[in-house]
Amino acid sequence: MLPRRGAAYAVLLLCYAARLAARRDIADWVRAARTHGTFVAAATDLTTPAEYLLASGLARQAEAIMLATPLAGIAGTADDTTLRHIARVLLTTDPPAWLRIAVSPRGVARQYIPTADLRALEWLDPGLDDILIDICSAVSRPRDTDFRKRIGDAAEAVILEALRAHGCHPTHVASISDAFGYDIELAGPPRLRIEVKGCSANNRGTFHLSRNEYDKSRFHRDEWLLTQVVFANEAFVAPHIKPSHIIGIFEVSAHDIALAVPPDTTEFIWTDSAVIAPPPSAWRSAPYAVADVTLPGLSGQHL
Numbered sequence: 001m002l003p004r005r006g007a008a009y010a011v012l013l014l015c016y017a018a019r020l021a022a023r024r025d026i027a028d029w030v031r032a033a034r035t036h037g038t039f040v041a042a043a044t045d046l047t048t049p050a051e052y053l054l055a056s057g058l059a060r061q062a063e064a065i066m067l068a069t070p071l072a073g074i075a076g077t078a079d080d081t082t083l084r085h086i087a088r089v090l091l092t093t094d095p096p097a098w099l100r101i102a103v104s105p106r107g108v109a110r111q112y113i114p115t116a117d118l119r120a121l122e123w124l125d126p127g128l129d130d131i132l133i134d135i136c137s138a139v140s141r142p143r144d145t146d147f148r149k150r151i152g153d154a155a156e157a158v159i160l161e162a163l164r165a166h167g168c169h170p171t172h173v174a175s176i177s178d179a180f181g182y183d184i185e186l187a188g189p190p191r192l193r194i195e196v197k198g199c200s201a202n203n204r205g206t207f208h209l210s211r212n213e214y215d216k217s218r219f220h221r222d223e224w225l226l227t228q229v230v231f232a233n234e235a236f237v238a239p240h241i242k243p244s245h246i247i248g249i250f251e252v253s254a255h256d257i258a259l260a261v262p263p264d265t266t267e268f269i270w271t272d273s274a275v276i277a278p279p280p281s282a283w284r285s286a287p288y289a290v291a292d293v294t295l296p297g298l299s300g301q302h303l
Helices: 005-020 026-036 039-043 047-056 080-093 115-124 128-139 145-165 211-223 254-260
Strands: 059-061 065-067 184-186 192-200 207-210 224-231 246-253 273-276
Touching: 005 026, 005 047, 005 065, 005 080, 026 047, 047 059, 080 115, 080 128, 115 128, 145 184, 145 192, 145 224, 145 246, 192 207, 192 211, 207 211, 207 224, 211 224, 211 254, 224 254, 246 254
Parallel strands: 192 224
Antiparallel strands: 059 065, 184 192, 207 273, 224 246
8 A cells, every 4th residue: 555645644543543442343443543533534535544454464353453563653643753654664564566676776766656656655755765765675675485485386386287287288497497587488389488476466467576587588588478376365374275266367478577677777777676567458368277276275374
């Protein structure tokens, strides 16, 4: 959720209501937050932010709504310091797709931030650049490595089984080395080199792309393809992944990925990895269906 000033204010009201007394569910929580807010609260969407806080792990529902540590101690006054702190928490929890492209060791290249997003964040100036640099550094630290590998492995297994059921004979090159810059190869014709990404429904259409994967996509061109397996939210708590847990399989070409990546310049070069978000029009459904197989689940983990 992009932390517009109104969104930060909504989160503030929800945090205050949750601390003031036990809230049994979202409806009770939102009602209390609206009661304790100013007249502005009456025109503020509080349900969407409440649902987001629960979905993102910044709050949880047990016998009552409980706030996670980053929000548990915030002040109850809607001053600039408090709202900026909330914005930092929201950006760190759900970094925008452009963050690792717009932020480099040289600073922030605002031309790589979508105009609408930049306008929504301008209330954080002066200091927006410093906030984005701090957050990029924080989210770039290694974390959730084991779970991300599980998502990737599950997505690759889904594609391998789907291709076999479609009559193809894929080679799982990722089991040999990460140096290929893709995960699965089909001898063809035509020859295809498939990079596989897995994601939840919330992250559909965006993915982490390493510099090696990007360079290989540019080298192999039409032979290189990125395929994204979109898992339903239930897949992350189910003991086994079944076809019903997969929303769909979608593809985007190397050409469209290149259009979504800012070109290197003498002042801006990305070297590690970045979150890429091609436009929705660049995606197409895969020409094969999910196979009728059951795979190991991802229970007990969080995306």
